[in-house]
Amino acid sequence: MRHAVREWLGRYAPDGVVAVALSGGADSVALTAAACAEADVVDALTVDHGLQPGSAEVAAAAVALASKLGCRSAQVLTVTVERAGTGLGIADRDPDIGRSPGLGDRAGKARYPGGPEAAARRARYAALDEARQGLPVLLGHTLDDQAETVLLGLARGSGARSIRGMPEFDAPWGRPLLGVRRSVARELCADLGITPWEDPHNSAPEFTRVRLRHEVLPLLEDVLGGGVAAALARTAAHLREDGEVLDALAGELLAAARDGDGLRIEMLATAAPAVRRRVIREWLLERGAKSLTDSNLRAVEALVTRWRGQGGVAVGGSASGTRLVAAREHGRLILGSE
Template sequence: MRRLPETGAVLEVRRAVRSWLAEYSVGGGVAVALSGGADSLALTAAAVVEAESVDALVIDHRLQAGSGAVAAEAVAQALGLGCRSARVIAVAVGSDGGMEAAARRARYAALDSARAGLPVLLGHTLDDQAETVLLGLARGSGGRSIQGMAAYAAPWGRPLLGVRREVTRQLCADVGVAPHEDPHNSAPEFTRVRLRTEVLPLLEEVLGGGVAAALARTAEQLREDGAVLDVLASELLHTAAVGADLSIETLATAPPALRRRAIRAWLLAGGAKALTDKHLRAVDELVTAWRGQGGVAVGGGRPDSRLVAAREHGRLTLRMSDG
């Protein structure tokens, strides 16, 4: 294990990791998703000191020439920092939904398969959280879309959501490790890159600073509020249940915020996929604005049938329908 200097950046990142481990009662080993970038390197360095053991998982997306060499260097850095193990996992990235989304799906699937039951720590920072909130705000899908990333949604842990990106870079400099500079992180064709390099700096300038931190605080507050609403919506869902269906009368008398959350949970439990705000509001109208309209296809069907929510005899139903 490399002995870390007690600089301000090192101590801040270590405190963040230590607090996360204590809050979520993670007393054993952890896995760290290591890209070789500054954020994941800083996280790995701190986790080696604070956790019982650390296994580094390096995903090679094979999207750039020389990616194998970058992954191999990340493994060497992980072992040099004191990780118990480090290995490269090569993945095949598809094309559905664009390269960013496809790479994300491939990465998370590989990490989940390789983690051997351990929680996986991810190097998302406060700056990443701010960018996520802005992306969610642009989608206009309600409070849930701007709650940002959770500090822990098993098996994924994000200890650095309160740490700025500049701190992780400083830790790397203090420790003497050179982070890999991914060219994708400065490519303007990616929306998140433009948010990082153009939109957030402009907001900071116009609004007098502190924007990223304010966005992250907003996400945390909305997540806390959302947790309470989810509990109340679960109670409503239990009350409205009539077998696998839902009582229209019970739903119609509930506050909109709870009713829509209950309907959303019911649809997802019933197999709905890629559920959008448009889907949810259309199903909600079967309860609150009934004009004899037909059912709403909510995704999650099969090649020969659709999953459809409909209103039948005072109940909200979810059935497979041919066509």
């Protein structure tokens, strides 16, 4: 654990000053202990979603533990998780601190936009970002979390980007433990004589990630002879390295293909498909498109490569609520609204 944190600090935070997201669970407790041993200054941030009975007591205990471990400061961030109808955007679940809002999928999706975990995640990250005082925030994602993320990405079938997993550093979020098994975090807590908080959500079978953790991955390990989690994490790392090269090539093509607010068709038509779709994706995102899917990108790509006089392609809504439509006009790819 200490080696993993030390290596991360050397690459991304050489000044040795960081914040840590501490829920009181085993992963975040072990990360905080290792960070206090390796970093010069550690500030602990604990999020209380207020959605489970006793959440305030859990948060208070985490803050008290942070002080014992050697954190410079520790504070509780109390958040309000927005309910359905608030217009919140939703991101996929990221397995980090303060995971559970304490609601099952069926009840939660009716009450919270995208489900309770998505709403809690949005509130959590916003609170951490506001409280971090310009510091990188370390999150307790482990190799096991990475493997689960890759499997979820495979199920979505959205291409290599969806199975690249989580990066070690996506400013301001740092993940030093992506090469460390979850069991090691528990061993460290035991060695320190600490009993971590057990989030009841982590054993609730109504959540997809919980079933992956307790049913799917153990079965794969048994059938394939072990090492599956590590192999999935290595696959994510390889794809991330390849993706970074393709993203750089796409950035160069995007700059060259720009024509006002549109893109020149002739430059896109001769590009490799993997680069071309990245250009289209980045262009749509920067123009305000949300929740793009693989089918969206391929339909827009068809305006470039399989032009038969077809009409515009709806690519979802923008932040302002308007409907965005990509179309081909006078040798340019353009984006309008309806």
